[in-house]
Amino acid sequence: MTIGVLGGGQLGRMIALAGYTLGQRFVFLDPGAESSAGHVGNLRVGAYDDEERLSELARKSDVVTYEFENVPVGSARFLNELVRVYPPPRALEVSQDRLDEKQFFASMRIPTAGFAAVSSQAELEAAVAKLGLPAVLKTRRFGYDGKGQWILRTQDDVARAWEALGAASLVLEAFVPFERELSILAVRSTRGETRFWPLVENEHRDGILRLSMPKSDAWTPELQARAEAYAANVLAELDYVGVLAIELFLVGDELVANEMAPRVHNSGHWTIEGAETSQFENHVRAILGMPLGSTRTIGACAMINAIGRLPPQGDVLAVEGAHLHAYGKDGAPGRKVGHVTVRAETKRELAEKLEKLLPIVDPQGVAPASMRQAR
Numbered sequence: 001m002t003i004g005v006l007g008g009g010q011l012g013r014m015i016a017l018a019g020y021t022l023g024q025r026f027v028f029l030d031p032g033a034e035s036s037a038g039h040v041g042n043l044r045v046g047a048y049d050d051e052e053r054l055s056e057l058a059r060k061s062d063v064v065t066y067e068f069e070n071v072p073v074g075s076a077r078f079l080n081e082l083v084r085v086y087p088p089p090r091a092l093e094v095s096q097d098r099l100d101e102k103q104f105f106a107s108m109r110i111p112t113a114g115f116a117a118v119s120s121q122a123e124l125e126a127a128v129a130k131l132g133l134p135a136v137l138k139t140r141r142f143g144y145d146g147k148g149q150w151i152l153r154t155q156d157d158v159a160r161a162w163e164a165l166g167a168a169s170l171v172l173e174a175f176v177p178f179e180r181e182l183s184i185l186a187v188r189s190t191r192g193e194t195r196f197w198p199l200v201e202n203e204h205r206d207g208i209l210r211l212s213m214p215k216s217d218a219w220t221p222e223l224q225a226r227a228e229a230y231a232a233n234v235l236a237e238l239d240y241v242g243v244l245a246i247e248l249f250l251v252g253d254e255l256v257a258n259e260m261a262p263r264v265h266n267s268g269h270w271t272i273e274g275a276e277t278s279q280f281e282n283h284v285r286a287i288l289g290m291p292l293g294s295t296r297t298i299g300a301c302a303m304i305n306a307i308g309r310l311p312p313q314g315d316v317l318a319v320e321g322a323h324l325h326a327y328g329k330d331g332a333p334g335r336k337v338g339h340v341t342v343r344a345e346t347k348r349e350l351a352e353k354l355e356k357l358l359p360i361v362d363p364q365g366v367a368p369a370s371m372r373q374a375r
């Protein structure tokens, strides 16, 4: 089969690397000629809304998926007339707009932060009065890695944020005093088979994911079951096919949904070495209607993102159990250029390895918080 992929970033690259072992072929469409997936597959360069390019992608592909969630929904729908597109374009549509996404969660009885739509200064003031401060003001569309959002703590912040973001369609969210940030990764195949990986704890800095750690034994089975039930509802409601990630806040023993990503997700990169079947392989299996693989974890593991620059290769690889993934991208501030997954037999051994790796991979990192996760 040939799998067409909208987007040629590292997620597409890792989908292809997993799909090759199953004998599949890949063709990517991305506006950038230097895209990371182009090093490992056939890259067509073109805009996501270029109908000629989209038609070409459909002709070359048995099935199309995407690895970038800001692909225009119209393009996914256009393709869907010509070839099977998974996940369904509706999933893309819901996740592209933070207001629709929150309303969608609410309609599924999945808890979210309190929220209100904001399109004028008067609405912002009314929303602040309703939700209180602190609150988080976000653009409805095209926000990622903490971009397009402001934390409002005082009335002065409210005025300043309106000046900065006021032209866009916005949503105000109540500030969630979370203890931890988690994510649940799920997968559903064309045959309706579903699997879930264990809840992952995620640590962000400056709005960017730094460290992910699956910790199946740190939370109660009830918490895992609840996260799975939320994800299962979303999968069923959208007649979803492929991998889905939902980012959650843990507040006491409550799970509050922040956002969802209709694609393989950075907080699932650890599954390449740390799970029986990776998110990338199960995504390929799901969209091709193959049986899904086990999501069982193998030992203890953690994933550290390489942001801005790649760590010295030799230093990383000298740590037993460390696996370096370089995306073939140039370094730039804030850019994800690779990641390191480290695996160990025990949690204690994992903590020791992290102590060596964190200063190498994430030198600006706040090691104590990360270590708290390991212990």
Ligand code: AMP
Pocket (backbone or CB within 6 Å): 113, 136, 143, 144, 145, 146, 147, 149, 173, 174, 175, 176, 177, 178, 181, 204, 207, 247, 258, 259
């Ligand atoms: P997002 O772009 O929605 O994923 O937000 C980026 C990060 O901002 C999240 O990972 C949280 O750390 C923080 N954040 C977002 N929304 C809220 C909220 N309503 N309350 C508290 N923190 C938030």
